[in-house]
Amino acid sequence: MKLLKYISIILATAAALFAVFSESIEIDLSVAWLQVVGNFHPLLLHLPIGGLSFVILIEVSKKLGWAKADNCLLYLILLFTSLFASGSFFTGFVLAKQGGYPSELLNNHLWCAAVYVCFLALCAVLKQRTIGGEGRTWFYCLSIIGACVSMGLTGHYGGLMSHGDPLAPLFFEEEEVVEITRPTEELLVFKEVVHPILKAKCYSCHGNGKTKGELSLNSYEELLKGGKEAGKTLIPGDEKSSLLISSLMHPMEDDKHMPPAKQTQLSAGEISILRWWVSAGAQRDITVADAQAPSEIVIAVTELVPEEVRQRREIERLQKIAHKKKKAKIQRIALNKEIKKKVPGNLQPMLRFVSPYNADIHFSSVSQQGQFSDADFASFKGIDKHFTAVDLSSSSITSATIKALSACQSIHSLRLANTKISVADVAQLSKLESLSSLSLHSTEINSTALEYLSKMKSLRQLYLWSTKVTPAEIAVFKKNHPEIQVIY
Numbered sequence: 001m002k003l004l005k006y007i008s009i010i011l012a013t014a015a016a017l018f019a020v021f022s023e024s025i026e027i028d029l030s031v032a033w034l035q036v037v038g039n040f041h042p043l044l045l046h047l048p049i050g051g052l053s054f055v056i057l058i059e060v061s062k063k064l065g066w067a068k069a070d071n072c073l074l075y076l077i078l079l080f081t082s083l084f085a086s087g088s089f090f091t092g093f094v095l096a097k098q099g100g101y102p103s104e105l106l107n108n109h110l111w112c113a114a115v116y117v118c119f120l121a122l123c124a125v126l127k128q129r130t131i132g133g134e135g136r137t138w139f140y141c142l143s144i145i146g147a148c149v150s151m152g153l154t155g156h157y158g159g160l161m162s163h164g165d166p167l168a169p170l171f172f173e174e175e176e177v178v179e180i181t182r183p184t185e186e187l188l189v190f191k192e193v194v195h196p197i198l199k200a201k202c203y204s205c206h207g208n209g210k211t212k213g214e215l216s217l218n219s220y221e222e223l224l225k226g227g228k229e230a231g232k233t234l235i236p237g238d239e240k241s242s243l244l245i246s247s248l249m250h251p252m253e254d255d256k257h258m259p260p261a262k263q264t265q266l267s268a269g270e271i272s273i274l275r276w277w278v279s280a281g282a283q284r285d286i287t288v289a290d291a292q293a294p295s296e297i298v299i300a301v302t303e304l305v306p307e308e309v310r311q312r313r314e315i316e317r318l319q320k321i322a323h324k325k326k327k328a329k330i331q332r333i334a335l336n337k338e339i340k341k342k343v344p345g346n347l348q349p350m351l352r353f354v355s356p357y358n359a360d361i362h363f364s365s366v367s368q369q370g371q372f373s374d375a376d377f378a379s380f381k382g383i384d385k386h387f388t389a390v391d392l393s394s395s396s397i398t399s400a401t402i403k404a405l406s407a408c409q410s411i412h413s414l415r416l417a418n419t420k421i422s423v424a425d426v427a428q429l430s431k432l433e434s435l436s437s438l439s440l441h442s443t444e445i446n447s448t449a450l451e452y453l454s455k456m457k458s459l460r461q462l463y464l465w466s467t468k469v470t471p472a473e474i475a476v477f478k479k480n481h482p483e484i485q486v487i488y
């Protein structure tokens with residue numbers, strides 16, 4: 001027992017030291033068992049949460065007179081909780097070294113975890129003192145509160161890293177999935193890159209009504225107009241004669257150096273952006289991509305956004321993707337339940353989910369050939385809107401099924417070879433806006449069907465052999481629709 005107590009204190013001290021020196025501690029991750037140790041973090045971390053919650057519950061119950069509990073037992077639980085916490089700290093430390101976690105969150109998680117481990121060791125020591133009746137309970141209470149708070153924070157940061165914000169579903173709107181920031185290449189060079197630099201570094205003397213040296217930099221027109229030396233501030237294409245650039249390049253002690261010495265100076269990246277813009281013609285309404293900015297300029301523009309903002313945006317972007325995937329998974333699980341409930345058992349194997357991350361379904365009745373009928377297809381009502389690829393070749397379906405199919409706008413591939421499909425049915429199918437591949441070989445359709453097919457904007461592949469369409473008719477169709485590959 002005594003030994004365990006000392007181990008717990010030593011481990012807690014070590015955890016604190018590991019947190020302080022976390023950056024300089026190197027771990028050789030090529031060692032396989034060390035990787036395994038890291039993998040156990042998600043398992044171990046739940047034990048100290050359970051342990052501490054249990055102790056708090058018992059202590060509160062005791063205080064309220066609901067239960068009696070032996071201090072010795074509580075001490076034992078705290079001692080083991082503290083050992084588990086150290087275990088999860090060190091496994092977590094190894095896992096973190098494997099990389100791939102956002103550094104700011106990780107750092108917060110690490111520090112809170114170290115504090116948590118220390119508080120738990122302290123709780124155990126203080127509890128042991130109360131066994132003999134000499135310890136002060138308020139001191140013990142404080143350390144339990146400390147452990148509880150640090151546990152909450154550790155869990156919060158850990159959760160944010162691996163599961164995202166738990167409240168996100170409340171605020172999540174579908175449209176937000178689109179990029180929240182535009183890529184550098186799409187930015188307007190003057191309005192969104194150059195002008196903000198001038199605004200940040202020059203406006204205090206040359207903007208918003210201030211015109212030191214008779215120069216205002218409020219707008220593109222005013223840049224061209226210039227200051228005391230009229231028309232000399234910006235001379236498109238001539239970086240050397242433009243005062244806008246030369247004033248930045250004068251030595252710092254020179255009075256002509258801009259911004260004046262005591263002001264916040266431009267970064268090397270900002271200077272290179274301004275120089276490039278002026279020498280490339282200083283166009284007003286052009287994007288970074290259209291201006292064909294060299295890669296070092298694109299990098300400099302990207303770096304204008306502070307590192308932590310970029311990191312935060314990246315985390316937000318990844319969290320949104322994770323959330324979208326999770327939502328799709330939930331949708332898929334619900335759909336699976338619906339299938340189990342609605343679709344007869346012998347027909348269920350005809351459905352196949354395409355990916356774990358969406359609810360797209362491939363459907364094929366080929367195993368039942370002619371036995372598969374309209375009545376069978378009707379049992380997929382409601383589920384069929386998730387169909388993306390459908391194979392009904394050689395089945396005995398008729399217009400009723402075709403009508404149902406024509407409402408399934410997710411379908412991009414449809415096989416109806418060797419069925420009784422008619423020209424009127426093809427007319428129905430021409431409503432399918434995403435259909436790109438259609439197989440109609442070995443059917444009775446004729447050239448009238450081609451008229452309907454030519455209305456289908458997405459169609460790219462068409463299988464037509466053994467039909468009543470003649471080679472001459474196909475030749476004309478192919479000429480009018482070079483985008484469609486006709487196989488016959």
Ligand code: HEC
Nearest residue numbers: 201202205212213215227228229243244247258259260263
């Ligand atoms: C703290 C005030 C201050 C800031 C900030 C400042 N300037 Fe000036 N600037 C002046 C003063 C004062 C003059 C007039 C100097 C003179 O007349 O000799 C001047 C003159 C100029 C001129 C010469 C105009 C002409 O036609 O003679 C240019 C160009 C210029 N500044 C560009 C800039 C740019 C670009 C920035 C930002 C990167 C900037 N300045 C920031 C105070 C400032």
